[in-house]
Amino acid sequence: MSAVVCVTCSAPAPLKCSACQAVAYCSRDHQKQHWKTHKGACRPFEVSTSADLGRHLVATRDVAADAVLLTESPLVVGPRHHDNPRATCLGCLQPLADGAAASDSQMCPGCLWPVCSAECPGLRDALHHAAECRVLQAGRHVVLKNDLRYDALLPLRCLLLQKTSPQRWRTLQGMHGHMEDRGPGSDVHRETQDRVVSYLRDNFLRPLSVIVSGSAATPDSVDGLLEDCSEATLHRVVAILDVNALEICSGGADVCALYPTAYLMEHSCVPNTRHSFGLARTAASTADQDAAFRITLRASLDIKKGAHISTMYTHILWGTMARREHLYAVKGFHCRCPRCADPRELGSKLSALRCLSCSGSLLPDNPLDDNADWRCDGCAAPLAVEHVVQVVTSLDEQVGRALEGVGRADARLLEDTVTKLGQLLHPHHYHCLQVKHSLLQVYGSQAGLEMSRLTEEQLQRKAALCREVLGVLLLLDPPLARLQLYAAVCLLELQRADLESLKRAAAAAKTTPAATAAAVQDLRSLLQRAAHALRFETPDSSPEGARMAGAVQAALQELDVWARVNKVPVAGDGKSR
Numbered sequence: 001m002s003a004v005v006c007v008t009c010s011a012p013a014p015l016k017c018s019a020c021q022a023v024a025y026c027s028r029d030h031q032k033q034h035w036k037t038h039k040g041a042c043r044p045f046e047v048s049t050s051a052d053l054g055r056h057l058v059a060t061r062d063v064a065a066d067a068v069l070l071t072e073s074p075l076v077v078g079p080r081h082h083d084n085p086r087a088t089c090l091g092c093l094q095p096l097a098d099g100a101a102a103s104d105s106q107m108c109p110g111c112l113w114p115v116c117s118a119e120c121p122g123l124r125d126a127l128h129h130a131a132e133c134r135v136l137q138a139g140r141h142v143v144l145k146n147d148l149r150y151d152a153l154l155p156l157r158c159l160l161l162q163k164t165s166p167q168r169w170r171t172l173q174g175m176h177g178h179m180e181d182r183g184p185g186s187d188v189h190r191e192t193q194d195r196v197v198s199y200l201r202d203n204f205l206r207p208l209s210v211i212v213s214g215s216a217a218t219p220d221s222v223d224g225l226l227e228d229c230s231e232a233t234l235h236r237v238v239a240i241l242d243v244n245a246l247e248i249c250s251g252g253a254d255v256c257a258l259y260p261t262a263y264l265m266e267h268s269c270v271p272n273t274r275h276s277f278g279l280a281r282t283a284a285s286t287a288d289q290d291a292a293f294r295i296t297l298r299a300s301l302d303i304k305k306g307a308h309i310s311t312m313y314t315h316i317l318w319g320t321m322a323r324r325e326h327l328y329a330v331k332g333f334h335c336r337c338p339r340c341a342d343p344r345e346l347g348s349k350l351s352a353l354r355c356l357s358c359s360g361s362l363l364p365d366n367p368l369d370d371n372a373d374w375r376c377d378g379c380a381a382p383l384a385v386e387h388v389v390q391v392v393t394s395l396d397e398q399v400g401r402a403l404e405g406v407g408r409a410d411a412r413l414l415e416d417t418v419t420k421l422g423q424l425l426h427p428h429h430y431h432c433l434q435v436k437h438s439l440l441q442v443y444g445s446q447a448g449l450e451m452s453r454l455t456e457e458q459l460q461r462k463a464a465l466c467r468e469v470l471g472v473l474l475l476l477d478p479p480l481a482r483l484q485l486y487a488a489v490c491l492l493e494l495q496r497a498d499l500e501s502l503k504r505a506a507a508a509a510k511t512t513p514a515a516t517a518a519a520v521q522d523l524r525s526l527l528q529r530a531a532h533a534l535r536f537e538t539p540d541s542s543p544e545g546a547r548m549a550g551a552v553q554a555a556l557q558e559l560d561v562w563a564r565v566n567k568v569p570v571a572g573d574g575k576s577r
């Protein structure tokens with residue numbers, strides 16, 4: 001057996017990297033020196049392959065909740081490649097103000113597409129806009145016609161990796177696109193052809209090829225820039241993006257990216273990771289922009305050695321039918337995770353209907369079978385699945401109307417909607433939950449319904465809604481790795497309601513000093529739970545989350561001031577604050 005030697009100097013090595021145990025060192029100094037090189041490789045997982053999942057990630061050691069599993073820069077990043085996103089600066093990918101006048105200073109000097117500033121550094125960066133700009137210049141008429149398809153740009157950026165980074169192009173080529181489901185004649189082929197393939201080829205690639213090669217031009221390549229821009233390759237690139245790209249919606253950005261390792265994570269509706277992106281407002285260079293969209297993946301729960309590492313490809317607050325349909329349509333597989341297999345969805349009853357014959361809930365007999373009937377868990381009355389779909393779809397519109405412009409939401413309209421939905425749906429159905437989450441914020445903020453003006457009944461209603469919604473969120477996402485903002489809103493609003501009740505009790509001398517101290521402690525603990533849920537939200541990665549974290553801190557300070565002014569003793573020690 002060969003002796004274990006130091007990876008830095010080849011001397012005998014008694015020390016090993018304690019995290020991965022894969023490399024050895026003669027001394028702490030050499031371990032420290034090597035860390036810069038080793039940290040990328042020191043990952044607590046390996047890539048495994050199975051018949052039903054394809055490649056996936058498996059933990060190679062126990063990982064504690066919150067530990068970082070991986071951080072890496074994107075292979076390629078650009079405006080979202082579907083549902084044509086709103087105008088975005090092609091330099092830094094930040095959203096542009098609606099209807100902003102396109103003065104010279106807000107146009108890319110090369111292709112004339114709108115930008116945040118003609119000086120935006122990303123415009124000169126080959127991996128971001130510079131190479132793409134050469135292509136877009138061949139079709140400036142689209143700017144004049146205002147026919148700007150932002151969703152076609154990420155596929156173009158992918159294609160351009162052939163020239164800008166052949167290494168990244170090779171990695172991208174190793175990703176799967178489920179082409180077997182996207183052949184000519186399929187809806188998705190037709191849609192991709194119209195939206196991306198024809199748009200890019202007719203407006204930019206064909207004219208550019210003619211400019212570069214003259215009469216020898218073929219539409220399938222552009223000399224010196226793109227070896228292969230055939231229709232088949234464009235279709236494959238879009239398919240790869242559909243299956244593997246991650247969406248980055250934070251801070252109003254409508255951006256998607258492909259990551260070289262993170263894409264290997266399998267889906268589960270009960271995932272064991274959370275991720276965040278290092279979003280920055282402006283980017284000075286390639287390195288900075290890569291850092292701006294760098295992903296950090298953490299364990300959201302303790303992960304045991306041998307366990308699969310998973311993320312969620314779909315929406316956690318959708319019911320099982322909708323999640324499975326979405327996963328099959330976009331990612332090409334039938335999810336069979338523990339939440340999908342459970343008719344009660346981890347006890348949340350997020351998809352349950354109300355039984356009209358008794359007080360029970362209608363749940364699917366077998367949620368993994370799309371055609372299975374539903375049945376009441378009280379009286380066993382059956383309901384055909386077509387009927388369930390009909391009921392839920394017919395209520396979509398009603399919910400949409402009630403939530404239109406949440407800023408203007410009206411408590412009475414929302415209460416009426418909750419009542420109507422409640423006639424057909426379980427109170428925790430996702431439609432009901434969505435309306436209740438708005439309603440619990442409207443009490444205490446709507447004009448005429450400010451906290452101090454709420455009736456006792458309205459105050460109790462607000463608190464009850466907060467507890468009810470929070471309870472369901474915690475069943476679906478116990479570590480609050482995806483619903484942290486939703487849950488923080490419930491905790492903050494519950495604290496506001498309970499504090500108002502406490503103030504009223506104190507003013508009416510209906511509380512004792514000890515009871516007040518205990519109540520203040522409970523209020524503080526609600527806010528501490530909200531702060532904990534938001535612990536990874538930073539202004540760069542999640543401006544909304546950071547704003548909410550600021551509101552929680554402000555509420556904590558306000559609570560302390562109130563406790564001091566009212567000489568509330570610190571719970572347990574009899575001292576006043």
Ligand SMILES: C[S@@+](CC[C@H](N)C(=O)[O-])C[C@H]1O[C@@H](n2cnc3c(N)ncnc32)[C@H](O)[C@@H]1O
Binds near residue numbers: 052055244333335336
């Ligand atoms: C982003 S890729 C993940 C990497 C992929 N397994 C590979 O080998 O390249 C997504 C694809 O992985 C497979 N997959 C991921 N999660 C799955 C799951 N829970 N059940 C079945 N297939 C899954 C599906 O084929 C899906 O379209």
